[in-house]
Amino acid sequence: MKQIVTGGQMKLLDSYTIEKMGIPSLVLMERAALSVCQALREEEFPLEKVLVLCGTGNNGADGVAVARMLHAAGVSVDICILGKKDHYTEEMRKQVDIAENYHISFVKNAVPVEYTTIVDAVFGVGLSREVGGVYRDTIEALNRSDAKVMAVDIPSGISADTGKVLGCAVKADVTVTFAYEKAGLLFYPGASYARKIKTADIGIYMPPQNDFELSIQSCEDKDLFRIPVRKPDGNKGTFGKIFLAAGSRDISGAAYLSACAALRTGAGMIKVHTRQENRQALTTMLPEAMYSFYDDEEIEKEQILEGLAWADVIGVGPGMGTGQQAEDILYTILAEGRKPLLIDADGLNLLAGRMEVLAQYPAPVIVTPHLGEFSRISGVSVEEWKEAPLYLTKRFAHKYHLTVVCKDSRTVISDGSEEIFINTSGNSGMATAGSGDVLSGILMGLLAQGLSAIDAASLGVYFHGAAGDMAAAQKGEYSMIAGDIITQTAEILKKRGAVL
Ligand SMILES: NC(=O)C1=CN([C@@H]2O[C@H](COP(=O)(O)OP(=O)(O)OC[C@H]3O[C@@H](n4cnc5c(N)ncnc54)[C@H](OP(=O)(O)O)[C@@H]3O)[C@@H](O)[C@H]2O)[C@@H](O)CC1
Ligand SMILES: Nc1ncnc2c1ncn2[C@@H]1O[C@H](COP(=O)(O)OP(=O)(O)O)[C@@H](O)[C@H]1O
Ligand SMILES: [K+]
Numbered sequence: 001m002k003q004i005v006t007g008g009q010m011k012l013l014d015s016y017t018i019e020k021m022g023i024p025s026l027v028l029m030e031r032a033a034l035s036v037c038q039a040l041r042e043e044e045f046p047l048e049k050v051l052v053l054c055g056t057g058n059n060g061a062d063g064v065a066v067a068r069m070l071h072a073a074g075v076s077v078d079i080c081i082l083g084k085k086d087h088y089t090e091e092m093r094k095q096v097d098i099a100e101n102y103h104i105s106f107v108k109n110a111v112p113v114e115y116t117t118i119v120d121a122v123f124g125v126g127l128s129r130e131v132g133g134v135y136r137d138t139i140e141a142l143n144r145s146d147a148k149v150m151a152v153d154i155p156s157g158i159s160a161d162t163g164k165v166l167g168c169a170v171k172a173d174v175t176v177t178f179a180y181e182k183a184g185l186l187f188y189p190g191a192s193y194a195r196k197i198k199t200a201d202i203g204i205y206m207p208p209q210n211d212f213e214l215s216i217q218s219c220e221d222k223d224l225f226r227i228p229v230r231k232p233d234g235n236k237g238t239f240g241k242i243f244l245a246a247g248s249r250d251i252s253g254a255a256y257l258s259a260c261a262a263l264r265t266g267a268g269m270i271k272v273h274t275r276q277e278n279r280q281a282l283t284t285m286l287p288e289a290m291y292s293f294y295d296d297e298e299i300e301k302e303q304i305l306e307g308l309a310w311a312d313v314i315g316v317g318p319g320m321g322t323g324q325q326a327e328d329i330l331y332t333i334l335a336e337g338r339k340p341l342l343i344d345a346d347g348l349n350l351l352a353g354r355m356e357v358l359a360q361y362p363a364p365v366i367v368t369p370h371l372g373e374f375s376r377i378s379g380v381s382v383e384e385w386k387e388a389p390l391y392l393t394k395r396f397a398h399k400y401h402l403t404v405v406c407k408d409s410r411t412v413i414s415d416g417s418e419e420i421f422i423n424t425s426g427n428s429g430m431a432t433a434g435s436g437d438v439l440s441g442i443l444m445g446l447l448a449q450g451l452s453a454i455d456a457a458s459l460g461v462y463f464h465g466a467a468g469d470m471a472a473a474q475k476g477e478y479s480m481i482a483g484d485i486i487t488q489t490a491e492i493l494k495k496r497g498a499v500l
Contacts, residue, residue: 214391271290
């Protein structure tokens with residue numbers, strides 16, 4: 001698990017390290033600048049003629065220190081400072097004094113096309129408003145040049161909290177970020193502007209008892225080893241029984257993908273409750289599942305009650321439609337279910353405006369809305385969510401006591417506690433019909449094997465994206481389809497089994 005921070009949190013950690021731990025600010029800055037110089041070499045930047053573009057804050061001060069180190073190494077380097085002298089921070093003043101002692105060249109109006117490498121040290125985590133005026137003109141000229149661009153801490157113009165472009169932003173080839181990745185480097189479009197991210201240890205101290213309202217985490221490959229070990233003497237019951245209400249008169253694919261993904265993730269048994277019209281297709285495509293069917297007359301409440309009593313995990317929604325029968329099934333489950341419940345897709349659409357009905361549910365509930373569905377059930381527009389994705393996801397999860405999986409290119413997962421997750425696996429090939437159904441199956445499969453709601457959700461989303469990345473490596477982002485993601489889950493789980 002990787003710790004991620006917001007801009008504000010990073011500033012708190014900087015000050016704590018300086019004021020409480022006693023490490024001088026200039027020492028941190030020297031390590032920051034050294035790490036940038038090292039990355040310039042490692043990434044084979046063309047150092048024939050280097051421009052370091054600086055702002056007046058400490059990001060600019062980092063830049064001036066980088067210029068000094070390059071100059072000392074014999075590189076031809078110019079410094080260009082945007083902004084007025086009277087706005088310099090104390091560190092910036094010191095760095096400029098030192099650079100002047102070294103007789104480094106300062107230029108007033110840099111012409112970016114004249115350089116082979118540009119180091120962007122205009123704004124870091126201190127960016128506080130839209131970028132305009134000379135800053136905007138310079139950043140746009142930088143983006144038009146052919147120079148290779150290294151961003152210091154974060155590409156200037158990107159919000160460290162949301163990844164949004166504030167007016168305009170530097171398009172970097174490599175970003176060296178200090179101590180922890182900033183949330184804005186993970187969310188799009190910030191992730192595209194940062195391109196390759198390298199995280200440098202510069203000696204920042206994280207107090208064990210911090211006052212953060214949010215502790216932001218991101219799963220990594222090694223977290224996949226938290227998927228429960230298979231008991232060698234286990235039987236079908238050991239690995240969990242799932243009751244899934246899914247599919248409708250015209251849709252069988254969603255039920256298939258979800259149920260198949262649950263079984264392929266390792267669940268012991270699944271029973272699908274669906275419309276009569278799906279009998280032939282589903283029993284042919286997935287004979288490993290059990291089924292109960294309903295027709296025009298009634299939803300077969302007895303069978304639902306039986307399924308709920310039998311199951312360890314309940315799922316509702318994929319491809320179910322929003323008609324009266326779907327609503328009756330959902331409300332039967334909400335009234336009679338006693339086990340962990342996952343609600344997806346149409347199950348969520350049916351809940352719009354009535355979320356308080358979930359308050360009485362006696363076991364953990366996971367909801368997996370994409371942003372459109374999230375907007376319907378929360379009343380928060382997609383634009384509003386993009387302004388504060390972490391805060392708004394947490395607030396919603398907390399209000400309704402849910403584990404919320406807000407699906408997007410960077411999915412956010414929260415159970416309302418201070419720990420919140422941003423997922424970084426996956427790719428645009430997963431924007432294909434049915435990949436959300438596969439996710440719901442994976443999450444049910446993990447719940448069935450005993451993971452808690454928040455572990456199943458955070459780990460399952462990462463697992464789904466990792467399988468999607470393997471599918472993209474095989475089939476390409478254009479051609480991969482949802483079923484390919486299921487195929488690749490097997491490859492990941494095979495490796496997990498082999499290591500033990
Ligand atoms: N010792 C430390 O703390 C360490 C810090 N480190 C480094 O410092 C960085 C943070 O430094 P920071 O806090 O000084 O903020 P920074 O990102 O330079 O920007 C603030 C400046 O920009 C200005 N400004 C903002 N928005 C603007 C806009 N739209 N348009 C125009 N101007 C705008 C703002 O101006 P003002 O608002 O005051 O008018 C102010 O002058 C961090 O990312 C890391 O690189 C590391 O070396 C480790 C040790
Ligand atoms: N560009 C992307 N990068 C990473 N993951 C993506 C991207 N686009 C979609 N996904 C993932 O694919 C899934 C799509 O789910 P959803 O929108 O419910 O699709 P469907 O309704 O077709 O099943 C989500 O898990 C989402 O996070
Ligand atoms: K920067």
